[in-house]
Amino acid sequence: MKLRSWHLTPLICLFFSCEDAKPKMTDEEYQQLTDEQKRSAEHAVDGIVVADDRLELTLFASEPMMSNPTNMDIDDRGRVWIAEAYNYRTALNPRNPTRGEGDRILIMEDTDGDGVADESKVFYQGNDINAALGIAVFGDKVYVSVSPYVYVFTDADGDDVPEKKEILFEGVGGVQHDHGMHSFTFGPDGKLYFNYGNEGKGIHYADGSPILDPLGRPVNSQTQPYREGMVFRMDPDGSDVEVLAWNFRNNFEVATDSYGRMWQSDNDDDGNRSTRINYVMDYGNYGFKDEMTGQDWRARRINMEDSVFKQHWHLNDPGVVPNLLQTYAGSPTGILIYEGKLLPEEYQNQMIHSDAGPNIVRSYPISPNGAGFDAKIINILDGNPRDNWFRPSDVTVAPDGSLFVSDWYDPGVGGHAMGDLDKGRIYRVAPKGVDYKVEKPDYSSIPSLIKLLQNPNRATHFKAFMALQEKGAEAKDALEKLFTEGESRMRARAFWVLTKLPNGNDYIKTASTDADENIRVAAVRAYRNNKMDETDFLLKMAGDESSAVRREVALAIRYKDNSEVWQKLAANYEPGDRWYLEALGIAAEGFWDEYLPVYLENAGSGWMESQAAKDIVWRSRAKNTSDLLGKIILTQPGRNNQAFYRALDFQNPAEKNGTLKALLANAPEEDQIIILRQINFDRNNPDTQVLSLAKKTANEITDDRDFLDIVSKYQLKEDKDRLEALVYQSENNQHSQMAANIYASLYGMNDIEKSFENPDQEKAIQSITKFGTIDNESMAKLLADIYTDESKSLEIRTAAAEAAKGYNSEPYLWQLAKSNEIPADVLPIAQKILLSSWNGNIRKEANEFFGDATKNEYDVAKMVAASGSVEKGKTIASTYCLACHKIGNEGIDFGPGLTEIGDKLSKEAMINAIINPSEGMGFGYETQLVKMKDGTEFTCIVNSKTENDLVVKLVGSGEQKVYKLVDVESVTQQDESLMPKFPLSQTEIVDLVSYLETLRK
Structure with a gap:
């Protein structure tokens, strides 16, 4: 359908660029606009700061042509496809109106060449795609991700009307869930890559059968090692599905570069300043939940990191791949690797990423660091200084190399809410004065295909790859020429197509000797893709001078017993290269009992003097690892051992306990506390030696939290005075609450009740305030005895009434209120507690009982x-x-x-x-x-x-x-x-x- 343009272009724009016609507003001019003007499409560009003055931002499309774009793709004709989410989370947010016909997949096109979309087509509309989070266009197939399904639409005749809709995957997370299935992307190896967040739970084929890993295990959150968000890849026909990495929180999109490497952003638990960027190493655990127990990151543990982001991702734990970069507060969304030439050089071959939380689009230039990388941040677009409704939901590269950004445009982001239903924008970022022009692609001739293979637009790259693969030997010479003479990343693109030819393995061997280490990285990855099985090849590559290449060799022997290759790789490990160490651990999974003894024998009797050997033992999971960790600990007692104590948590529980108990005999006091915290203790069948030590050392523990943990774990009654003192301390309210609850569990309520009757009113009030945090019916009744006793002072009764809150306490308070048993002078306190109760039923009934006191007609x-x-x-x-x-x-x-x-x-x-x-x-x-x-x-x-x-x-x-x-x-x-x-x-x-x-x- 043909729609009117969303704006009236001034006549001057026919002769000059719109940028010249409408200069960017100053901050002062922008602030003089009304809120309505600021939110209008007319001033959309004015609300966003372009950090690089060589670039310009233009508005390609906006409301009423489209609204609420969650994800975007651009086809090889330069048309923008978006998934709309007008019906976002309607089941959870009934205040939002709905579009009865369902949400839409739109195609928007600039038909008259003025850089502004003037035509919009509805490719598909229906309630089955409400709030889809992914849209990807590959040839005549369109992949739409909308949990719990992934749909594939087929438009074989190219009329923008799908003839067929099929289910590719099902059973991926809850309906319309933000943390479910996300978008697909095309990799240089001819495969499709995709991911889901930590609501994904598992993935199933259309017939309901689960995806299985190479060991025959179903890939779901109940099967170790798989946890939380995951990354996958598959062949374009949906076959050969592989799980590649796991334990993310909400990894919104995955991006691949021309060497086959993967990159992602990941969101933290909201508000914890731990949003991150990851280089995704195959088969890596990325640490959102505890690998062994599945516990939340807040669970206290030995060697727990000081910084929240290290705690959040378990970065001190063996078996967790490092983060590339911390971006702190955010709600990250789309990501890509920009391999075009149109944008300035510093953005070329780098990640570009949109983060809807801080209203920003950034680039993350990387540099090698051992087997991993370092990265920095360069801002491109920033809405926060002016318009914090700018919510970039995706970034995509057009065939001309320009960058497109979709904007959800809303006062909030994430959760289950949206504040604006009707707005949404698509922007284009390009060097100043460069118009948007896309030539019609020619897929018939080999020279044209070679050119299109190098296009930065993934839809174009996909079609060129498939066409060249189909031409086979006919395209060999041209591909070889590009592989020999091209720029590194374009050489890699040619290489991947060559590996699909009948003699593709020969090109892999050729690439393995290339002077460019990134081509050698691609060679090892292609070795895996082509399912080669040549130990001599891997042995040769295991001696490569590049740690990045050796990293790939380690990943290539995952699931395979290949001690000779692993030993060669381990011998080249340099202490401090955590990426490499984790690659060794990934490779050794299932074979530690065979690999580790040989490694230590090769290291010699003095292996404990080698930091490299100690690192590998720390990472290992062999049957004798607990014993080896104990030996290391004995050679270097003190706080330097916390990492090795923590490593014991990843071993067999019985062997861990045996090692910890053996260490007790020689452990200094500092280590004894660690052992008491860490050792498994059965209260019903207590180990008398361990219990005796706990009783002996508890009151000597200087750290209050350690003391509370030990007293609670071993139910120690010997340190009543210190426990009581912690109840009354004011430095840490959480410790005070913990101490109060432990005190009540150990000694009962009698002493607490006596403290409430202290003749010194100030002390009585202090006791009521501190012990009143105990949230149970016994405490509720005890407090009620005070605030309903009008013979007591108002100060005492007020303190008791104010303490009478808590989920388990408020039902008793509510019963008294309904029975009119609360005296008038403290009734306002009770009303305030009940009207803001955490218990929704109580809150509702209290509103009715007190005349809906909380009802406010807010403007x-x-x-x-x-x-x-x-x-x-x-x-x-x-x-x-x-x-x-x-x-x-x-x-x-x-x-x-x-x-x-x-x-x-x-x-x-x-x-x-x-x-x-x-x-x-x-x-x-x-x-x-x-x-x-x-x-x-x-x-x-x-x-x-x-x-x-x-x-x-x-x-x-x-x-x-x-x-x-x-x-x-x-x-x-x-x-x-x-x-x-x-x-x-x-x-x-x-x-x-x-x-x-x-x-x-």
């Missing part, structure tokens, strides 16, 4: 326009937000972190999150109702579910609690957020948001 537009008091907002945040969120070092790590929330959400989005908290629940923070087999139930956030345990965070606490799965009846996700609708006035919300807006980098 959102007025609040957005208003300015508030930052200081007052900080006080409000302290009262409400810090109970469940971290702001800097303050608060509780329960909900998403707010430390840099001002960089992620606009003012509108923050207001909506406060007044409608259930609309924007972040993934991993959804309310879960847990029912136990004993009949009890509670709501919580589930951090992780391991083979034996359910690990949760309970309301009002950042501490994790572990329940045995055998005791759990069911876990059900709820639609309502645990964050209550706080009874805040319009002015208070404006103040609060004014403060939150200041929380930036």
